[in-house]
Amino acid sequence: MRVKGKKILVTGGASGIGLAAVERCLQEGADVVMSDLASSEGVSRAKALDAKYQGRCLFMPCNVASTVEVNALIDGMVAELGRVDGVFNNAGIGGICPAEDYPDEDFTHILDVNLTGVFRVARAALKPMYAQGSGCIVNCASILGVFGQSGTAAYTAAKGGVVNMTRTLALEGASKGVRVNSIGPGYIDTPLLAGLDEQLMQGLISLHPIGRLGRPEEVANAFLFLVSDEASFITGANLLVDGGFTAGKS
Structure with missing residues (x-):
């Protein structure tokens, strides 16, 4: 078991990529805190996983x-589990609007959740990690953290910020036993895409050389690797999990 006994936090953990990450960590022996909005389905989903994995969720x-x-x-x-060994900083929201029409409040809200929210969680988690002399944070960025896309000024600004902030946090944490990395998913087959018409869905699929969308568990597997001791010499990296989406883009 790759993370047996580790205490791991997953934000945005009640659905999609986050939920897949919660279950993969439970399968590999971790005790997991699933976190999400109080209005999410987190309570019922954590209860079901807690029963399935012997009281570890x-x-x-x-x-x-x-x-x-x-x-x-x-x-x-820390009060419940005694320590924080790993964090998947996964909570986030989307938003599409042409730049010339973007209202201040919408733009700043996306930044507040997707960038400042990632910082808030990292800042809070670093304190117990520094005290215990170990830990790993993985921030969920995006393919849109490394190149632009029309209509996503706020989202790309936030995700690009996550990628570069990850590098800075990695530099600060390295001498204190803490690793910090990010993951850049491509388009992932989650309920968020379920409402797309067939033409638009096929258009998204065609952007991935592998020929399909990603699966939540494939991003979860990347997180599991980075948070495990198998990645002990990796910090400051941005791991793209995108089916080749960015391979032909500069």
Whole structure:
């Protein structure tokens, strides 16, 4: 078991990539805190996983746009489990709007969740990790963290910020026993894409040389590797999990 006994937090853990990451970590022996909005299906999903994996899954609600809630989340995890060994900083939201029409409040909200929210969680988690002299944070970025796409000024700004912030956090944490990396998923087959018409779906698929969308568990597997001791010499990296989407782009 690759993360047996480790205490791992997954934000945005009630659905999609986050939920897949929670279950993969449970399968590999970790104790997992699933965190998501209080209005999510986190309570019921964590309860089902807790029963399936012998009491090793706990739900803790948190809105990453709130410093108070993020700090309470990390404090609560330490109180319940004693330490924080790994974090998948996965909570995020989307948004599409032409730049000339983007309202300030929408733009700043996406930044607040997708960039500042990632920072809030990392900042809070680094404190117990530094105290224990070990830990790993994996931030969920995106293919849109390394190149642009029309209509996504806020999202690309946030995800590009996540990629470069990851490098800085990795430099700060290296001498303290803490690794920090990011993952850049391509388009992943989650319920968020379920409403797309067939033509648009085929258009997205065609952008991936592998010939299909990604699966949530494939991103979860990348996280599992990075948070495990198998990746002990990897920090400051941005691992693209994109079916070749970015391979032909500069």
